[in-house]
Amino acid sequence: MAPKKKDEPGFSRRSFLKTVGAGGVAAGVLGPASTAEGQNVKAIGPAASPIQLNVNGKFHRLEVEPRVTLLDALRTRLNITGPKRVCDRGSCGACTVILDGRTVYSCSMLAIEAQGKVIRTAEGLTEGTVLHSVQRAFCDHDGLMCGFCTPGFVTAAVALLEKNPKPTRQEARKALDGNICRCGTYPRVLEAALNPKSAAGVKRG
Amino acid sequence: MKSFAYVNAAGEKEAVAALGPERGRFLPLAGGMDLLALMKDYIAQPDRLVNVKGLDRAIARTPDGGLRIGAAVTLTQLAESAEARRMYPAMTDAAAEVGTPQIRNVGTVGGNINQRPRCWYFRNEEFPCLKKGGSTCYAVDGENQYHAIFGDGPCHIVHPSSLAVPSVALNAKFRVVGPTGERVVDAGEYFQMPDRNLFGETVLAPNELLTHVMLPPPGAARTATYEVRFKQSHDWPLAFASVALSMSGDTVRGARVVMGAVAPIPWRSPAAEAALTGKRLTEEAAMTAADAAVQGAKPMTLNSYKVQIARTAVKRAIMKAAGLKTV
Ligand SMILES: Cc1cc2nc3c(=O)[nH]c(=O)nc-3n(C[C@@H](O)[C@@H](O)[C@H](O)COP(=O)(O)OP(=O)(O)OC[C@H]3O[C@@H](n4cnc5c(N)ncnc54)[C@H](O)[C@@H]3O)c2cc1C
Ligand code: SF4
Ligand code: FES
Ligand code: FES
Numbered sequence: 305m306a307p308k309k310k311d312e313p314g315f316s317r318r319s320f321l322k323t324v325g326a327g328g329v330a331a332g333v334l335g336p337a338s339t340a341e342g343q344n345v346k347a348i349g350p351a352a353s354p355i356q357l358n359v360n361g362k363f364h365r366l367e368v369e370p371r372v373t374l375l376d377a378l379r380t381r382l383n384i385t386g387p388k389r390v391c392d393r394g395s396c397g398a399c400t401v402i403l404d405g406r407t408v409y410s411c412s413m414l415a416i417e418a419q420g421k422v423i424r425t426a427e428g429l430t431e432g433t434v435l436h437s438v439q440r441a442f443c444d445h446d447g448l449m450c451g452f453c454t455p456g457f458v459t460a461a462v463a464l465l466e467k468n469p470k471p472t473r474q475e476a477r478k479a480l481d482g483n484i485c486r487c488g489t490y491p492r493v494l495e496a497a498l499n500p501k502s503a504a505g506v507k508r509g
Numbered sequence: 510m511k512s513f514a515y516v517n518a519a520g521e522k523e524a525v526a527a528l529g530p531e532r533g534r535f536l537p538l539a540g541g542m543d544l545l546a547l548m549k550d551y552i553a554q555p556d557r558l559v560n561v562k563g564l565d566r567a568i569a570r571t572p573d574g575g576l577r578i579g580a581a582v583t584l585t586q587l588a589e590s591a592e593a594r595r596m597y598p599a600m601t602d603a604a605a606e607v608g609t610p611q612i613r614n615v616g617t618v619g620g621n622i623n624q625r626p627r628c629w630y631f632r633n634e635e636f637p638c639l640k641k642g643g644s645t646c647y648a649v650d651g652e653n654q655y656h657a658i659f660g661d662g663p664c665h666i667v668h669p670s671s672l673a674v675p676s677v678a679l680n681a682k683f684r685v686v687g688p689t690g691e692r693v694v695d696a697g698e699y700f701q702m703p704d705r706n707l708f709g710e711t712v713l714a715p716n717e718l719l720t721h722v723m724l725p726p727p728g729a730a731r732t733a734t735y736e737v738r739f740k741q742s743h744d745w746p747l748a749f750a751s752v753a754l755s756m757s758g759d760t761v762r763g764a765r766v767v768m769g770a771v772a773p774i775p776w777r778s779p780a781a782e783a784a785l786t787g788k789r790l791t792e793e794a795a796m797t798a799a800d801a802a803v804q805g806a807k808p809m810t811l812n813s814y815k816v817q818i819a820r821t822a823v824k825r826a827i828m829k830a831a832g833l834k835t836v
Contacts, residue, residue, distance in 0.1 A: 345516050345523075345526060345527045346516060346517070347514040347515065347516050347527075347557060348514065348515045348516070348517070349512070349513065349514045349515050350512035350513055350514050369512055370512070370513060370514065370515035370558070371510050371511075371512050371513060371548075373545070392549065393546045393549065394542050394545075394546060394608075394611070394612060395743060397609070397611065400611060406585070406614040407610055407611050407614060408611050408614055408615050409542075409611045409612070409615075412541055412542055412545050412546070412615070413541060413545075413615065414515070414538075414541065414545070416515060417541075417560065417562075460610075460611075478610070479610055481609060481610070481741065481742035481743075482608075482609030482610045482611040482612065482742065482743070483609075484743070
């Protein structure tokens, strides 16, 4: 996508709105702002407006309507497809990303609200072609079958281990219980999450 | 979902100013774990969302020795608060079991208490039930295995909030702000039965916000929540109970016993409370109180199993509060 002028640093719809919001224009420009209540309310949308997302250490500028979820912005706009869309209702974990150090369901958060946060997906764990120790552990412990739940599980396991490098089995179970695997690989996922280092020494082939 | 405009409110004044008096038109958005799903299913179709994550997000001691929990506090934050856990285990135990880690990381106290019912007819666009302005409650002759066992309808939801029940047991006060200022509502008065309020579940007007849950000083009270779940995560409890017991020695001086997931509001049992008061805290006393708690239950066609589950939850919540073994 060719960058548009409007996307240039120093100009955002938000700062534009801040300037005009104080005047009487806002309600007219800004969609369904009602007159009886909420004059001077700085509303964004419903049309697309520019946002900036920090994903895996890189800043991305894009224009989205307020209704676009973080998951859809990542997948369909930024081509970051590690987070998967399965239930789209906060009930499966396939869309898990790490946001400011905590796991969240990206399907249940608006992209516009993920601005200013540090977002990490499975893609960001790999350095070049070198897998993260948790990703290696998933390979070495056979922590997947079809693999559709795997990016979600891996990010959840990474978030856990960064907070608590030596979790007990019980702690790991609790930390991973926001993710569902339809192929039923839970015991091996748990082994992988509990043995990220041991995987590094294991010879494969 | 339908498109909408978005307002990022800095604090409670700005948030209230961006809301309006018409039900469902402008809605507060906290963690979005409940609201965005309702919007994807076209059950909620607001013209505007007002971000209320700018409300207070602190857990603070009050001068009287109680605790004040901001509406924007996340469930993870509440569950991990050592102070809240020491003072009110009934509250933190409930917070720690909500849904999944991802839900607790973004779900807020305000959003939890104000979440909408899970009745699958309510959540399905195809069923224009009473709560959505239709003329039928589909649960009466339908799939009612998770519905209410107390209350006279006409709607038979169970209140979905895990925090609502300990809030009532702990005699919390809710601070509410609206266009004309603030008011304080007892948790026990906040939730409304469907015969009084069919289209909402609380006393909140569409342009009011819950800003704080204020818990009174715990004194010597012992509190606990005990949940019975079908699945260990990803789901609401089948039935649960929160209790607060004020003790002198091992004798109960006063008790509050409240059941969850059994009625359209947190269901307090004066009979169970009376059964405990003045008694020594033993397994027998807990059992007698639990029997009293489910007296008068009126199960629907498919949910009589919940009577026994609610009874067990009450008994075990009392025993947990007393420090007795629950199983
Ligand atoms: C798979 C799954 C399992 C779950 N399990 C449980 C469970 O076991 N127990 C449980 O209690 N919940 C459960 N939930 C519900 C979960 O959505 C809530 O627990 C969560 O706390 C909602 O908070 P939120 O901040 O995301 O709310 P939101 O979705 O942002 O808001 C919920 C509602 O409250 C309104 N609202 C938000 N903040 C305020 C405020 N300050 N004042 C007035 N109104 C407000 C919103 O307009 C909306 O109508 C589960 C959800 C899922 C998807
Ligand atoms: S229980 Fe209430 S929400 Fe469910 S179908 Fe009946 S009226 Fe509708
Ligand atoms: S797709 Fe987000 S939790 Fe299932
Ligand atoms: S490996 Fe197939 S869903 Fe988990």
